[in-house]
Amino acid sequence: MDETTRVWGADSEVGRLRSVLLHRPGAELKRLTPRNNDALLFDGIPWVGRAQDEHDVFAQTLRDQGVRVLYLRDLLVETLASEVARRECIDVVLTDPRLGDTLRGRLRVYLEGLHPEDLAHVLIAGLAHEEFTSGRGLGYVLMERSEFVIDPLPNLLFTRDSSVWVGDRVAVSSLAMHARRRETSLTEAVYAHHPRFAGVGRIYSPDLERLEGGDVLLLAPGVVAVGTGERTTPAGVERLARHVLGAGLAHTVLAVPVAQDRATMHLDTVCTMVDTGAVVMYPKVAHELRAIGLTLEDDELLVGEPGAFLEVAAEAMGIDRLRTIDTGLDPVTAEREQWDDGNNTLAVAPRLAVAYERNVETNARLEEAGIEVLRIPGSELGTGRGGPRCMSCPLERDFLGDEWKKSCYGK
Numbered sequence: 001m002d003e004t005t006r007v008w009g010a011d012s013e014v015g016r017l018r019s020v021l022l023h024r025p026g027a028e029l030k031r032l033t034p035r036n037n038d039a040l041l042f043d044g045i046p047w048v049g050r051a052q053d054e055h056d057v058f059a060q061t062l063r064d065q066g067v068r069v070l071y072l073r074d075l076l077v078e079t080l081a082s083e084v085a086r087r088e089c090i091d092v093v094l095t096d097p098r099l100g101d102t103l104r105g106r107l108r109v110y111l112e113g114l115h116p117e118d119l120a121h122v123l124i125a126g127l128a129h130e131e132f133t134s135g136r137g138l139g140y141v142l143m144e145r146s147e148f149v150i151d152p153l154p155n156l157l158f159t160r161d162s163s164v165w166v167g168d169r170v171a172v173s174s175l176a177m178h179a180r181r182r183e184t185s186l187t188e189a190v191y192a193h194h195p196r197f198a199g200v201g202r203i204y205s206p207d208l209e210r211l212e213g214g215d216v217l218l219l220a221p222g223v224v225a226v227g228t229g230e231r232t233t234p235a236g237v238e239r240l241a242r243h244v245l246g247a248g249l250a251h252t253v254l255a256v257p258v259a260q261d262r263a264t265m266h267l268d269t270v271c272t273m274v275d276t277g278a279v280v281m282y283p284k285v286a287h288e289l290r291a292i293g294l295t296l297e298d299d300e301l302l303v304g305e306p307g308a309f310l311e312v313a314a315e316a317m318g319i320d321r322l323r324t325i326d327t328g329l330d331p332v333t334a335e336r337e338q339w340d341d342g343n344n345t346l347a348v349a350p351r352l353a354v355a356y357e358r359n360v361e362t363n364a365r366l367e368e369a370g371i372e373v374l375r376i377p378g379s380e381l382g383t384g385r386g387g388p389r390c391m392s393c394p395l396e397r398d399f400l401g402d403e404w405k406k407s408c409y410g411k
């Protein structure tokens, strides 16, 4: 398809995937140490070379299915050819109040002198105290050697969280955790200034209430579920609902409260779609999870009565039942495989999903249920607590539109 006729976006989680935004992990992962990994939201210290190999397998698996893989880093380098984009990305770094004016001034001169390739590297991998030899000022002198003048972004790998498409519009999200806040200045720059995305409509921006893409699930054309818990706030759900409903991109938004735990940081840690009317879901929460329908009437956001997620979702989708496939086999296996992102699958098409190979029982269950599983390794990638869905932002999926119901029932 030529660039001018391209229709970006998605109206489901399962329409045939045409292009996807990934970030191949790099030098930013080398910044992780046992002292900073918790603050940087990693549960271990990944072997970086192996994590890259695993990620390459992921990307190749998608390409083998005819999916075009775009890398965030490449787009960022191209974006940074624009003076405005450069200034915006640099300004965000310089707002860090830890710096102090002297160090800030030095840093500005340094960053402004960098070629786009090197600037992208520093924006992603950060800048260690010892690497910035031209640093001056009290902020610099009293900084611990192990600190960063610019913090690295090891979670950039999880491209699902910093932007999400609803219909043909993109939401650049508002990340909740300090370690991730700056990620969206890079995604924002790409969507705003890369010629590839010229003219694309927006429905969210990073200055709004907290909202992370991992919480946003396109259940069906017209129905969007949004988790609210550790990351996305109820106010974030409300704001997105207003924008999505107001723009006619959906008729119902479901707010889905999830426990405020690391294991369930996003809705996609317990539930992802693998077919038009089916989800893989952590059984422990499947029947506890509640949902509240939000609709818009005369510009007023109406909040429905809370009900069981599976029922409220099926009703909003207009189907009798949302099919569930359980994580694991017994409760202990289910808990282990939920933790290891067994629920976090990426559908390439209806009944075809990428999953971590390590979740043996969950994958077997998916296959029993008629879902073809494309297995990828994730021993190192998994240390960041994210699976194939978290590591991908679908840019183009075939829109299912009215065909959706037919494919849901026509099996």
Ligand SMILES: NC(=[NH2+])NCCC[C@H](N)C(=O)O
Pocket (backbone or CB within 6 Å): 040, 041, 042, 155, 158, 160, 161, 177, 180, 213, 214, 215, 265, 266, 268, 269, 384, 385, 386, 387, 389, 390
């Ligand atoms: N959509 C997701 N589940 N993303 C997982 C993100 C993991 C990342 N380490 C974080 O804590 O933010």
